Amino acid sequence: MDRKIFENNLSLLSNRNPELFNIAISNPLSLNFLLRSNEKGQYVLWLNDNPMEDPNDPEGKAEKDVKRFLSHFKDNGKKEIKVFGIGLLYHVEALLKYMPSIKVVVFEPEPMFFRAICECKDLSRLIDRIEFRIGPSSIPWNVEFDYIHLPSMKYHQNFMNILSKRRLITLEKLPGFRLNVAVVSPVYGGSLTTAIYVKNALEKLDYNVTYIDLSKFSELHRCVMENIKQKDNQNLILNELTMMFSRYCAAVIADVMPHLVLCLAQAPLLPPELSAIKQAGIVTAMWFVENYRVLDYWKEIADRYDFFFIIQNGEFEEILSKMGLANFCYLPLAADLDVHKPVELSCEDIKRYGSKISFMGAGYPNRRNILKRLVNYEIKIWGNGWQNMGVMAECVQENGRRVSIDETVKIYNSSLINLNIHSSITAKGLEEKGDYINPRTFEIAACKGFQLVDNRRCLPELFEIGSEMISFKDEAEMLRLIDHFLNSPREREEVASLAYNRTQRDHSYTNRMFDLIEFIWAKRPTAWEKSIQDMAIARSVMDKWAELDVELKTFLECMPRKGFYPLNELVSLVEMNKNSLRDFELLFLLMNEAKREIQSRR
Incomplete structure (x- = not known):
């Protein structure tokens, strides 16, 4: 001082x-x-x-x-x-x-x-x-x-989330009540971690979340795959398991009766249970966080959900439109800012995870072909699927084992250049018109790591190319950029800082959940409309109360002018600030409790 x-x-x-x-x-x-x-x-x-x-x-x-x-x-x-x-x-x-x-x-x-x-x-x-x-x-x-x-x-991330939610509620872009959401995970696979990030984001937005974690059954699934050798018997048992998982989900959902069931890609919710959930008046949605060209089971499920969210726009949107779907929406992936972030590393961590160039990801054929061009560079390759890399075998770290999320954060933080190559179905090299962004793009940026990423058609919509993100169109340009940025530490730091700022502002999972809920609410689902019509308070009544309460007057000045306000909407605003209740907030909560008591006795 x-x-x-x-x-x-x-x-x-x-x-x-x-x-x-x-x-x-x-x-x-x-x-x-x-x-x-x-x-x-x-x-x-x-x-x-x-x-x-x-x-x-x-x-x-x-x-x-x-x-x-x-x-x-x-x-x-x-x-x-x-x-x-x-x-x-x-x-x-x-x-x-x-x-x-x-x-x-x-x-x-x-x-x-x-x-x-x-x-x-x-x-x-x-x-x-x-x-x-x-x-x-x-x-x-x-x-x-x-x-x-x-x-x-x-x-102030939590405060900003709440402030954004309040503003969107007053603008009627979000429902004026506290949503109950059931998030259904897959049993295994890449979208399992996305399901966890989605759950975390919805909780940060002060929604009630029931997480149906099916990964607890992954060991049972693996046991069948490893111990049943005859394919017919294996498929029979796996189908029985899938039906059991689906019924399990439906039973949990029946217990909690959420406003929304949000399934991540490969969540095993089958048509009979999905239909029963919809008949109960529950809104259903799927976030298909997969490449639609590689996994095409979306053809059987897309029209079974009330809302279908995708990570590829353009051609995929045209296909869905031709199928007759209307309630679909492009929703790119993101980063969980509490998980992927800058961290202080020990000397041991820097020695183990750090390198001039790193690649983190599975050994898809196109990636194997491209990385072999880096034989004369200092590079560490992390992840599984990198067998038989020939002269580059020594670059594969720790026998090509799976790497934990905490370890990936250390890799992104300690590498001078994080090479980000999207997997490709061509199995030869880079996709010329790649139309999805992998989560690694956002996660490296959230760690304030510097990355070089292959060109993606939708990347300029998410980051400013040349300042916030550096991309390459072919292997020759990749090598040229590697040489340049290995010798340009200040430029690396500047780009990484701008990408970090952009991700903090626009590319968190809370951003995506705001967009998802806003898209659904714009369609005004009948069940959600009913939830806010239970009880309302006239503005004229509250204006009279405000004559005697300055804090209530300030509260009302922030609300859009309309005749009536659903009690659930008022309560949802109060519950965001439970620790410092004012008199009028306490009144809203007591009225809401009285409403619940009356309804329970009907």
Whole structure:
């Protein structure tokens, strides 16, 4: 702390803004908030031993980020811009520098960040151009931020999820009640981990989630595959198992009666059980996270679900349309930001997992052919299916065993170049018009790792090619880019940082679940409509209550103006902030409990 600056700021605030003065003196920094000065004399805030900003040059990094923002920003005559996240104000100072006629309104849920600023920044030169909104209750649900400070967004990820959900509910883009969702996993396979990420994302969005984990039966499935030699008998038993798994799912679903059953690819829910679930008024959806050209069982199941989500657009969409499907939607894969993230590595981990070039993935024929071009490079190949690699056998790590998720995170973090080659059905080389993005693309970016990825038709829709992502069209270009980036550490770091920021903002599984629920809600499923028509409160009644309750008045100002509000919608907004109930919130909850009690006695 700079004691002189702190005392001067308190004196300034006591005269100019008593509310901010009270925030500053009432929120001393906790032990996990630590202010340090770097070699340039710039303060850096460390949270749980991790720097909030670039520890070497936070001011320079902020200016670079703001310049990039301004290259795309259209002010349309705005007199103020709204910023989420206060950090140590480096980004706000940069905005003021490059937008001298603009006022900045900065929103920050955690008051200790404001206290940290008071301890190290001279506010006298800033206070006339910055409006500080400090604390969660100071942030309206319907606010549209012009600039989001990404370190703050990461720190406040749960708060941002809730804020986004509230805003989408008030815009009527999400249902105004707390969804109960059953997520059905496959027994085994690549989409099993995706099912877990989907479950995690829905829980972060404050939905009630029942996870039907069929991987617990994988050992039984493996036992049949390994011990029954006659194919006819093996298939007979496997079919019986699949029917049992399907009935098991239906029984669990009957117990919990969710609003939505969301199946991941290869989930063994068969037509008889699926029909029974739909007849019970439950909405069904499948996220087909597979290449439709390789696994074509979608032809038998796509029209059996109410909603069908896919990871390939263009040609696949045309095929589904010709089949007569209407409720399908392109939904690319993503990253779980709590799993795939930058990590500190020990010297032992760096030695074991680190390399100049790494490839993580199964040994599909096209990948084997391409990687043989790297015989003269230092490369580590991770994953299974890499037998008989000839002169490159020594590049295959640890006997080509399966690699855990935690280990893949270490590989992505410790490799100078993560080579990302999509599997191809051509078995020769790269797909010229590949139309899906594998999860590795998002996961490497979420780890802040640098990657080179083969061209994909839809990649420019998700990342800015050349700045956020570097792609190659053929093997010759791949080799040229490898040579260039092995000798360009700053450029690698810049690209990796931009890809990381984009993934944090746009490519989490919570983003995808928002999109999935929004797409379903746009069709207004009858069962969901019924759920919000049970009981409603007139706006005119709440307006009268608000005359006596300032907090309720503020609450209503964020709501879209309409005649009635379903009680479930109001309660869903309250439950997002259970720890600090206000009087009107408690009233909504009591009314909802009374409604449930009356319904249970009918």
